[in-house]
Amino acid sequence: MEERRKEFAKNILRMLNEKKNEEVKEIISNLHPIDFAEIVDFIPLGQLIEIFKILKDDEKIAELLTELGSDLQTDVMDALGKEKASDILEEMDTDEAVDVLSEMTPQESRELLDLMPKEEAAGIEELLKYEENTAGSIMNNEFVAIPEDLIAGDAINKIRELSPEAEMIYYVYIVDKKERLIGVLSLRDLILAKPSVKISEIMEEDVVSVFDDDDQEEAARKISDYDFLALPVINKKMVLLGIITVDDIIDVLEEEVTEDIHKMVGSSEIYEDKLIKANSFTRMKSRLPWLFVCMFGEIISGTVIKYHSDILQSVVALAFFIPIIMAMGGNVGAQSSTITVRALATGQLKLDELWRNIWTEAKVGLLIGCISGITIGVVALLWQNSYLLGLAIGLSLCVTMITAATVGTLLPLIFTKINIDPAIATGPFITTTVDVGSLLIYFSLGSFLFSYFSG
Amino acid sequence: MEERRKEFAKNILRMLNEKKNEEVKEIISNLHPIDFAEIVDFIPLGQLIEIFKILKDDEKIAELLTELGSDLQTDVMDALGKEKASDILEEMDTDEAVDVLSEMTPQESRELLDLMPKEEAAGIEELLKYEENTAGSIMNNEFVAIPEDLIAGDAINKIRELSPEAEMIYYVYIVDKKERLIGVLSLRDLILAKPSVKISEIMEEDVVSVFDDDDQEEAARKISDYDFLALPVINKKMVLLGIITVDDIIDVLEEEVTEDIHKMVGSSEIYEDKLIKANSFTRMKSRLPWLFVCMFGEIISGTVIKYHSDILQSVVALAFFIPIIMAMGGNVGAQSSTITVRALATGQLKLDELWRNIWTEAKVGLLIGCISGITIGVVALLWQNSYLLGLAIGLSLCVTMITAATVGTLLPLIFTKINIDPAIATGPFITTTVDVGSLLIYFSLGSFLFSYFSG
Numbered sequence: 001m002e003e004r005r006k007e008f009a010k011n012i013l014r015m016l017n018e019k020k021n022e023e024v025k026e027i028i029s030n031l032h033p034i035d036f037a038e039i040v041d042f043i044p045l046g047q048l049i050e051i052f053k054i055l056k057d058d059e060k061i062a063e064l065l066t067e068l069g070s071d072l073q074t075d076v077m078d079a080l081g082k083e084k085a086s087d088i089l090e091e092m093d094t095d096e097a098v099d100v101l102s103e104m105t106p107q108e109s110r111e112l113l114d115l116m117p118k119e120e121a122a123g124i125e126e127l128l129k130y131e132e133n134t135a136g137s138i139m140n141n142e143f144v145a146i147p148e149d150l151i152a153g154d155a156i157n158k159i160r161e162l163s164p165e166a167e168m169i170y171y172v173y174i175v176d177k178k179e180r181l182i183g184v185l186s187l188r189d190l191i192l193a194k195p196s197v198k199i200s201e202i203m204e205e206d207v208v209s210v211f212d213d214d215d216q217e218e219a220a221r222k223i224s225d226y227d228f229l230a231l232p233v234i235n236k237k238m239v240l241l242g243i244i245t246v247d248d249i250i251d252v253l254e255e256e257v258t259e260d261i262h263k264m265v266g267s268s269e270i271y272e273d274k275l276i277k278a279n280s281f282t283r284m285k286s287r288l289p290w291l292f293v294c295m296f297g298e299i300i301s302g303t304v305i306k307y308h309s310d311i312l313q314s315v316v317a318l319a320f321f322i323p324i325i326m327a328m329g330g331n332v333g334a335q336s337s338t339i340t341v342r343a344l345a346t347g348q349l350k351l352d353e354l355w356r357n358i359w360t361e362a363k364v365g366l367l368i369g370c371i372s373g374i375t376i377g378v379v380a381l382l383w384q385n386s387y388l389l390g391l392a393i394g395l396s397l398c399v400t401m402i403t404a405a406t407v408g409t410l411l412p413l414i415f416t417k418i419n420i421d422p423a424i425a426t427g428p429f430i431t432t433t434v435d436v437g438s439l440l441i442y443f444s445l446g447s448f449l450f451s452y453f454s455g
Numbered sequence: 456m457e458e459r460r461k462e463f464a465k466n467i468l469r470m471l472n473e474k475k476n477e478e479v480k481e482i483i484s485n486l487h488p489i490d491f492a493e494i495v496d497f498i499p500l501g502q503l504i505e506i507f508k509i510l511k512d513d514e515k516i517a518e519l520l521t522e523l524g525s526d527l528q529t530d531v532m533d534a535l536g537k538e539k540a541s542d543i544l545e546e547m548d549t550d551e552a553v554d555v556l557s558e559m560t561p562q563e564s565r566e567l568l569d570l571m572p573k574e575e576a577a578g579i580e581e582l583l584k585y586e587e588n589t590a591g592s593i594m595n596n597e598f599v600a601i602p603e604d605l606i607a608g609d610a611i612n613k614i615r616e617l618s619p620e621a622e623m624i625y626y627v628y629i630v631d632k633k634e635r636l637i638g639v640l641s642l643r644d645l646i647l648a649k650p651s652v653k654i655s656e657i658m659e660e661d662v663v664s665v666f667d668d669d670d671q672e673e674a675a676r677k678i679s680d681y682d683f684l685a686l687p688v689i690n691k692k693m694v695l696l697g698i699i700t701v702d703d704i705i706d707v708l709e710e711e712v713t714e715d716i717h718k719m720v721g722s723s724e725i726y727e728d729k730l731i732k733a734n735s736f737t738r739m740k741s742r743l744p745w746l747f748v749c750m751f752g753e754i755i756s757g758t759v760i761k762y763h764s765d766i767l768q769s770v771v772a773l774a775f776f777i778p779i780i781m782a783m784g785g786n787v788g789a790q791s792s793t794i795t796v797r798a799l800a801t802g803q804l805k806l807d808e809l810w811r812n813i814w815t816e817a818k819v820g821l822l823i824g825c826i827s828g829i830t831i832g833v834v835a836l837l838w839q840n841s842y843l844l845g846l847a848i849g850l851s852l853c854v855t856m857i858t859a860a861t862v863g864t865l866l867p868l869i870f871t872k873i874n875i876d877p878a879i880a881t882g883p884f885i886t887t888t889v890d891v892g893s894l895l896i897y898f899s900l901g902s903f904l905f906s907y908f909s910g
Contacts, residue, residue: 032663034680041805160646170625170684187642188624191615208487225489226710227702229625229684246701247682253705254679254801257712261797264716265790276798280818288823289789294782295827299834301778309771316764322777323756323890327749330785331883335720335742336674342716343731346709348615350496363735368743372750428786435778 009042016047021054029060037067039262048072049079058084062091070103084114089124093167095140097250098127127242135219136212138252139242142167145175146199153195153385159187168230168245174203180238181207209234212241219244220252260297260345263423264338266290290428297432301326301439305346308443311450317384318446321393322439324376329400329438330431332368336361336408337426344412356410365405366398373398392446399445400438407434456887464497471502476509484515503527504534517546525558541570544579548622550595550703553582582697590674591667593707594688597622600630601654603637608650614642622684623700629658635693636662664689667696671707678704715800718878719793721745725907745883752887756781756894763898766905773883773901774838776848777894779831784855784893787823791816791863793880797865799877813864820860821853828853843909847901850864854900855893862889 015024028036028051040048055061064090065073077085077100089097089112101109101124109128113121123141130136144166146155155172163169172190174183183203191264193202209232210219223231223246262268262275267287275283305312305322312318340357343349349357377394381387408430413423470479483491483506495503508517520528520543532540532555544552544567556564556579564583568576578596585591599621601613610627618624627645629638638658648657664687665674666732673803678686678701685698717723717730722742730738739902760767795812798804832849836842863885867877 015774016759030661030662032681156646163643163647188618191611192618206485206487217595224702224705226487229701239852246684246705247779250679250701250705250708258797258801261793262717265793266786267790267794274609274805275794276812280815280822283815284822284826285817287787287819288826291783291786291823291827292830294786295779295831298779298782301782302775305778306772306775309774312774313768313771316768317761319764319767319774320757320761322760322774323781323894324750324753326778326781327753327756327785327883327887327890329745330747330782331749331886334882335722338716338720339722341732342713346713348731358730360735360738364738364742367735367739368746371739371743372746375747376750427789428782431786432782435782438655 005039006042009039012039012051013043013047016050016442018169022216024051025056028055028064029057029066033063036064036179039111040068040072045072045075052080058087059091062088062096065100066092066096068202073100073159073318074103082111082115086112089280090116090120094124094127094142094242094249095138097124098137101128107155130212133216134212135210135214135216135233135244136241138216138219138248139212139244140167141242142351143173143230143232143243144169144171145179145240148174148176148200148203149197151195152190152193152197152199152202153191155185155199156195159190161323164259168243170271171228171230171243173207173232173240173243174199175240178237179240181209181232181240182235183207184232207232210244211236211256216244216252217256220249223249224253260341260423262286263421264341264426266294266424294428294432297436300436304436304439304443308447311443311447315389315446315450315454317386317389318392318443320384321376321380321389321442324393325396325400325438326435328372328397329404329434332365332401333408333430333434335432336405337412340409340412341422341426344416354413358406358413361405361409362402362441367401368405369401372401388449392442392449396438396442396445399441400434403437403441404434407437460494461497464494467494467506468498468502471505478504480509480511483510483519484512486519488518488522491519495523495527500530504531507531507535512721513542514546515552517543517902519556521551525555527889528555529558537570543568544574545571547580548595549578549597549697550593552579553592556583563577585667588671589667590665590669590671590688593666593671593674593695593703594699595622596697598628598685598687598695598698599624599626600628600634600695603629603631603655603658605654606650607645607648607652607654608901610640610645610654611650614645615844623698625684626683626698628662628687628698629654630695633692634695636664636687636689636695638662639687662687665699666691671699672711674699675704675707675711679708689789698875715796715878717741718876719796719881721749721843721879721883728811745879749883749887752891754893759891759894766898766902770844770901770905770909772841772844773847775839776831776835776844776897779848780851780855780893780897781828781890783852784859784889787820787856788859788863788885788889789881791819791860792867792885795864795867796877797882799871809868813861813868816860816864817857820857823860824853824856827856843904847897847904851897851900853895854896855889858892858896859889862892 012024012027052061065076089100099143101112113125127136127139127141142165144159144162144245146158150158159169159172171189172187173181174185176182183204183205184207185199189202204365208222208226210222212233212235219231228246230245232240233242233244234240267275275286342351373394376397377390380393411425411430415422467479467482500653507516508608544555556567568580571644582591582594582596599614599617601610605613614624614627625642626641627642628636629640631637638660639662640654640658644657658702663677663681665677667690683701685700687695688697688699689695722730723744730741795804828849831852832845835848836845866880866885870877870880
């Protein structure tokens with residue numbers, strides 16, 4: 001794949017070099033925007049701009065630009081000049097135009113909007129107001145809305161008329177005189193209906209919608225649960241403002257998952273979803289806070305060891321098993337908490353199953369604890385030739401596993417109950433908590449066994 | 456929400472008790488299947504079966520059942536009897552019917568299929584053949600296909616005719632005499648076209664599709680990249696077999712993410728995506744392998760400590776900082792590997808940016824290492840009143856952070872290159888690797904400093 005794309009890009013560059021502009025135009029025009037985006041990595045910026053100049057067609061340029069990264073978008077827009085840039089923006093879906101504009105300085109964005117027809121500009125400005133992560137920020141206002149007293153035949157004609165501008169014509173929304181959302185109808189139902197029937201008679205009145213200031217995750221959940229292709233967005237007065245389409249939701253879901261996964265290892269999102277594009281300083285800032293929590297937590301672990309330094313000095317072999325106790329406890333804790341957090345996020349874990357789940361995990365801890373405790377106990381016996389050491393490490397590991405699995409399951413649930421994002425109850429948080437606990441178990445048990453039973 | 460659902464379920468149960476069957480039927484019939492699924496948790500099985508018996512309407516029952524868990528589906532089907540169960544299956548989308556049947560024993564499934572009309576049964580059997588996780592296993596065969604020589608007006612009539620059975624009518628696929636896929640057209644284009652124009656003149660010939668034995672993830676990637684509502688599935692002879700719709704893809708993406716997240720903490724999927732529903736024995740089996748890898752890795756860590764037990768016995772305070780070195784190394788390693796694995800999975804990290812990313816992460820390690828190294832060095836100095844100890848722990852922590860960040864980034868990339876799923880290069884694997892390395896650094900440096908500079 002990689003090679004084929006490179007080869008393809010090379011061909012384009014050769015043609016550009018030979019001034020075969022018509023051929024380039026022909027090829028690029030027939031490319032799907034996604035396929036174009038995949039070869040762009042191999043085309044230097046200068047030539048890329050040249051390609052856009054050759055293309056001329058604003059609509060095609062808008063389509064292609066939509067799939068590029070925001071840096072490239074801005075570079076190309078700049079190179080093409082303001083007049084052209086505003087023409088291209090006009091051709092984009094409003095939600096895409098908003099994305100492009102929000103990456104620019106307020107002044108640049110203002111200039112481009114001023115060059116656009118008033119009505120188009122107003123539509124985009126309406127969307128620019130919304131804060132990130134709200135439903136309003138990902139909606140577009142290119143939907144099909146019709147009045148309730150239309151008949152089905154006329155409604156289809158109306159759709160034909162609006163179709164070139166609308167992003168999604170497969171759902172038709174019905175509004176009253178005050179533009180309030182009162183019904184929905186699929187194009188499928190409309191096609192099947194008798195042309196003379198009134199819309200209000202066949203429309204579905206029970207419309208599922210979101211408010212413009214709802215979280216985008218709420219919209220994502222509804223589209224994915226109800227298997228919708230689009231979801232209407234309304235304001236508090238029930239006025240229909242826009243729609244969110246299923247393809248945008250797939251992006252939202254990916255973003256949210258990335259955010260969750262990063263949180264699970266104690267890395268907060270500063271430039272959301274783009275941590276991998278951030279520089280080292282930003283990455284450091286997003287990760288340091290939890291690492292410091294971990295560091296000071298582990299000082300407590302150190303204090304536990306210090307408290308038992310007498311026994312450690314007389315039985316130095318106890319130290320050899322610190323890594324096993326810590327690593328096994330941390331890993332089992334991370335497993336239990338991560339599995340629980342993910343099940344909560346996907347809704348697979350219902351609230352009434354919580355206790356059963358904690359119980360199941362405790363049993364998992366017991367099973368894993370017995371198997372690994374006996375194994376490591378035997379290893380310790382053979383390695384250090386000491387029954388007491390074998391007993392101390394084996395028993396501690398078993399108790400640690402049970403504790404880690406139970407605490408790992410319990411903490412995310414408690415966090416959920418008190419309205420803290422459970423994802424932060426994984427990673428550094430859980431491993432540190434478990435480390436302190438497991439060393440406490442190990443050294444207390446070790447001290448006890450060696451002081452009472454050793455010759 | 457929770458309370459409202461409970462209340463609603465209670466009302467239904469009360470009405471059932473009072474034999475107000477018509478009212479129950481009325482209410483449930485008007486419920487969206489998703490809303491029904493949310494109250495089902497509060498309705499005992501006996502009453503649930505009663506509700507389905509009251510409903511009678513096979514199509515409605517099919518819709519509602521589709522959203523329930525597979526255990527409930529089987530229980531309800533059993534209670535309604537084979538005749539009824541096969542009628543209900545007939546009303547389901549084929550991909551849903553396949554899901555239900557694949558949860559049953561081969562014999563039960565056979566009996567239900569035998570009760571269905573031949574053609575319907577054959578369509579479902581065709582899909583039952585496919586292995587899990589293939590594109591074929593999630594497709595349905597209720598699509599709209601038309602011959603190329605139709606004119607647009609007739610095509611719309613054909614869609615009207617097929618619509619009641621087709622799951623997705625917004626994409627129309629064009630096939631030749633041998634049922635090979637040769638084009639695609641959206642209902643939107645069809646509505647806008649002149650009724651007399653030939654389909655072959657307006658269809659898009661460059662159809663993006665997947666093979667039936669491709670991985671379902673391939674299909675998910677294509678639908679999400681191209682923003683499609685559905686994707687055609689073909690066999691090696693280019694014959695159109697079915698379509699995969701965008702709503703099924705959202706489920707696939709969620710499943711795959713869950714699988715990845717579980718892998719990241721060293722838990723393989725045995726009953727995929729349903730680990731949270733599994734019993735403790737299954738959960739244990741899915742997690743034990745990596746924990747054993749971890750345990751034997753940490754025996755190496757133990758050996759490192761044993762090798763330096765002389766210095767540990769004379770400077771027992773070195774042991775107090777083992778938890779910090781291990782925990783910080785493990786967490787930074789987990790962060791770097793997890794962020795890299797996620798960026799690879801979402802395609803945000805392109806292959807040509809790999810080296811730059813490793814370099815960036817090494818710098819992150821350096822920054823975090825310097826800050827936390829100096830902090831812990833000072834803490835060690837104040838706590839244990841030893842410059843040498845402060846230097847040993849501070850310097851080791853710094854080197855450990857750099858190593859952990861670099862190795863954490865490098866390993867997933869190497870795994871990708873040699874075609875191993877990079878997700879297993881996170882969790883237990885990376886933390887164990889880093890633990891051995893960091894203890895080696897810490898004790899070597901500690902030994903060196905104390906033997907040359909102390910006393």
